[in-house]
Amino acid sequence: MPVTPYEITSRTETGWSPEPARAVGRLGPPVPGVERIAVLRGGGLGDLVFALPAMHALRETYPDAEMVLYGPAWQRELLASRPGPVDRTVTLPPVKGVHDPGPDVRGDPLTLRRFFAATRAERFDLGVQLHGGGRWSNPFLQRFGVRCAVGARTPDAAPLDRWLPFSYYQHEVLRMLEIVGLVGAAPTVLQPWLSVTEQDLTEADEALRGLPRPLLVVHPSAGDTRRWWPAAHFARVAAVAAQEGAGVAVIGTDADAAPAAEVVRECLAMLPVGRHGAVRSLVGRLSMSGLVGVLARATAVLANDSGPRHVAQAVGTPTVSVYWCGNVINAGPFGRGEHRVHISWTTRCPECGVACTDPTGPRCPHDVSFVADVDPVAVSADVLELLGDGGPSAPRGTG
Template sequence: MQLIGNGGERFDDVREIAVLRGGGLGDLLFAVPAIEAMAAAYPEARITLLGIPLAPAILQGRTEAVHAFEELPVTPGVRDAGDDAPSLDDFVDRLHGRFDLAVQLHGGGRNSNPFLLRLGARHTVGTATEDAEVLERWVRYVYYQHEVVRALEVVSLAGAAPVTLDPRVHVDDGERAAMRERLGVGGRPVSARLVAMHPGATDPRRRWSPERFAAVARARLEAGDDVLLVGDATDVPAAAAIVASVPEQLRDRLHDRTDALTLAELPAALAAADVMVGDDSGPRHLAVAVGTPTVGVFWFGNVVNAGPFDRGRHRVHLSFVTHCPVCGIDVTQVGWSAERCAHDPSYVDQVTAEAVIDDVADLLRTT
């Protein structure tokens, strides 16, 4: 494949590569295709991911592109909090001069570029907003760009061409079958399907209401399928509302594992599903990465940055909210410099449950 954007020549004699990508689960997954591109372009190099603890929990043993993990220190704009995180000075002292090439895939560079430069790598590539210190090779950070493509454009500066657009997180058939047995769906008829749901998102404005998820769950349970609920502790209230809305006679096929699965178990749980329904959130992006078809509920602006690329496996439902329903502020101006009002209504509840139900049924027929 061709390089994305202006690109650049490969650097010579690169044996150690650092990739900076903190943030949440979705942020990590958006970087995986770029990391795979680097691994293909520099096959003799060792790639170390500078991230937070969820990175090895999700990727260790599930990708050949990352060879080592280093936990980021707490430092403004790079990592905001973390118990037992290394100190900044210890982190820099230990890693300074180790890397031949350092790659910044973490935001616009205002904080991440100075942090990366402290590592003393021979070469650096990354993004830069207008107020950011620039690296050796850089591309302007413009908010409205798909995060996967943004990361691929960065690594193209180092001569790395794409090898995939979707993130890839490997789950083998044995893991998938074992998870279905653990959930109690392994012995069901072949015609029965497992539909996973994640009724949450970090930003409350991206959350589809629990009653809409519940309508989808009831439709699939009435059709004879099993439904799996996943999420962390913040998603427990939504999951409880979904369970409460399901008739008692159908609840034996509703498997609520919210706040019960570890991050390391989540890839297998999502891979065990035949379709996954979710908001614009990390678990939905992880479902894409493990190869599970998805139906996603998105605010339209987030599709630009985070939507799935194909429609044979992944369906998208859009909410076209342009102003906060409470105060009327323009919400299309988003990103690092945007004004943020104090209100958190759902921006996506104009998406109907019926539309999602139809696409779940269609994917179950066609994938």
């Protein structure tokens, strides 16, 4: 019989023992005899970063178990030679609601049958669903044949052996720590952190060669276009930083080419020709390792709520970020000393006026920016302050 959220903590003579100093929520009993752990975490770069503290907690609780991370192919590139809690990664096949690589990539039944046969052959003792409310991911994980499955669930999702009710407005780091707490994994770190390797820094140094310091790295994109601050605002802040003597590197994948090109073009238009060499586009030029290195070498990072922003924080680089108010709850930094947050309090679509704060309601069809009203002057002031405090760039996030 599945264990409900209220049946996982032993009673004491005075009632339930929530152990508030050790866990996010109630701390459940560890699963006995765990030799292999499967962790399911699809999604984007930021989603993986948010899962890191939960995986560190699992590693501390089950130090001798092999931990296998199931996710997109790029996770292998990012984690293969990097110290961390994961022993190996496995690429997910295309599956609706779990791994959607793109509209032109479709899964097939034969590939799925082979995939699940391979996962069952692993004989996992513990399966950890860190992939949302479970409508698609819970039944997917159950097909692994794990001895004990744990995760969150919405009312319409399949229950796991140990589960928590899914509430959209909860910070992702804390949600995942609360989930692994159900199987006895108390937090060992609260902030996500990612080790920086010599390979990261070597590629970054080559890409950044000749740029002035201090260095501002700009990422003007995000997975959802509604989280995009206008490129003209990014350009204005970048131009002010360059005029003050900083170097500017604009980053992104090939999918980010349009907003990144607009930022570079408008930034250069605001600068005298003699300062044009201080601005460089690295869009499409960095491997995952190089991206980590560039973010670690930065004095400060200016970004939307995006994967590279979260990686920057995980390697110890100060950030200035533009957030929609709802996303601050789910994905905002915990501190404000080195991580400055500028919030748009937009609660209705600027195009049609439909309310946008109810995650269960229908989504309007517009992809217009929900954060365009954030003031570039205030953002620029924080950027200049962090650039001034940064001093010479040094490797961060090691250890």
